[in-house]
Amino acid sequence: MQSIFGDISYKENELMSRHTTFRIGGPAKYFFTPETDEEIFKIISICRSNNIRFLIMGNGSNMLFSDQGFDGAIIQIYNNYSIIDVREDGIYANAGALLSRLAAIARDNSMTGMEFAAGIPGTLGGAVVMNAGAYGGEMKDIIEYVDILEQDGTVKRYDCDSMEFGYRKSIVSRDKIVLGAKLKLTKGDKALIQARMDELKEARSSKQPLELPSAGSTFKRPEGYFAAKLIDDAGLRGYSCGGAKVSDKHCGFVVNYDNATCQDVLKLIEQVQDTVEKKFGVRLEPEVKIIL
Numbered sequence: 001m002q003s004i005f006g007d008i009s010y011k012e013n014e015l016m017s018r019h020t021t022f023r024i025g026g027p028a029k030y031f032f033t034p035e036t037d038e039e040i041f042k043i044i045s046i047c048r049s050n051n052i053r054f055l056i057m058g059n060g061s062n063m064l065f066s067d068q069g070f071d072g073a074i075i076q077i078y079n080n081y082s083i084i085d086v087r088e089d090g091i092y093a094n095a096g097a098l099l100s101r102l103a104a105i106a107r108d109n110s111m112t113g114m115e116f117a118a119g120i121p122g123t124l125g126g127a128v129v130m131n132a133g134a135y136g137g138e139m140k141d142i143i144e145y146v147d148i149l150e151q152d153g154t155v156k157r158y159d160c161d162s163m164e165f166g167y168r169k170s171i172v173s174r175d176k177i178v179l180g181a182k183l184k185l186t187k188g189d190k191a192l193i194q195a196r197m198d199e200l201k202e203a204r205s206s207k208q209p210l211e212l213p214s215a216g217s218t219f220k221r222p223e224g225y226f227a228a229k230l231i232d233d234a235g236l237r238g239y240s241c242g243g244a245k246v247s248d249k250h251c252g253f254v255v256n257y258d259n260a261t262c263q264d265v266l267k268l269i270e271q272v273q274d275t276v277e278k279k280f281g282v283r284l285e286p287e288v289k290i291i292l
């Protein structure tokens with residue numbers, strides 16, 4: 001029988017645990033890894049006209065999928081869509097390019113500005129959506145413009161100001177798709193860039209539980225507080241629900257230490273929220289995108 005997606009290839013019933021850093025999530029009915037703008041647009045229009053739910057993802061490093069999976073189409077904008085163009089004053093890349101790769105290319109070209117992002121395990125698209133940041137830098141500091149596929153199929157260029165970047169947020173909602181972005185970088189000293197990258201890598205691996213699956217910081221930083229400190233002070237270091245637990249190494253991370261299910265993580269998130277709220281009157285908000 002002819003597929004409704006014509007000649008576009010996809011996988012059926014692909015486990016989302018294979019595509020998320022949490023290693024959690026049941027099967028997606030359709031799983032696409034498109035290579036071109038046209039393919040992305042075609043998949044979406046077919047989904048829309050057939051009432052198929054769809055969702056874009058990058059490296060799945062900030063996502064928690066349900067154990068039941070996703071009854072629709074997952075469109076992963078990743079390696080297949082990751083052309084990188086080094087320019088005089090920065091780098092233009094397609095949304096699927098990994099930040100680690102972009103940071104390495106910037107360094108190889110003696111361009112500074114991306115050091116903060118080298119250890120964030122996401123794609124450029126995901127980092128733009130989340131305004132990802134670390135160690136005093138965030139995407140909004142280096143974005144010159146972003147190309148976005150709009151719901152009507154047109155591609156619109158947004159300059160940094162019109163992206164409405166805030167703490168872990170941007171203008172990109174479910175009906176907008178990041179296709180690519182121009183990063184503005186300046187000339188720097190390759191050895192110094194490398195040294196800063198090494199320093200941040202060391203800081204990350206000494207403080208974060210990188211040896212276990214997670215989605216990074218589970219909660220947003222509440223205004224005036226640090227989520228990890230609140231969780232620690234509430235006595236929740238190492239607290240577990242099923243196979244999910246508050247990392248012993250960094251209380252801001254929920255880790256999947258023993259085949260955790262999505263339910264385990266959700267239960268743990270709720271218990272952390274309730275305990276912290278009871279003790280300190282602050283309701284922690286998940287940073288991780290929960291897809292049920």
Ligand SMILES: Cc1cc2nc3c(=O)[nH]c(=O)nc-3n(C[C@H](O)[C@H](O)[C@H](O)COP(=O)(O)OP(=O)(O)OC[C@H]3O[C@@H](n4cnc5c(N)ncnc54)[C@H](O)[C@@H]3O)c2cc1C
Nearest residue numbers: 058059060061062122123125126127132133134178215216
């Ligand atoms: C060990 C670890 C450390 C981390 N450290 C940091 C850190 O220091 N700082 C930080 O900010 N984050 C950190 N994170 C979280 C995560 O890496 C970032 O949020 C990252 O930017 C997500 O990118 P992604 O490609 O994995 O996006 P995904 O997790 O795949 O998606 C995130 C969101 O963006 C949407 N999306 C993804 N791509 C597109 C696109 N092209 N168009 C439209 N929507 C899209 C998805 O629908 C989803 O809503 C960490 C995660 C881990 C596992």
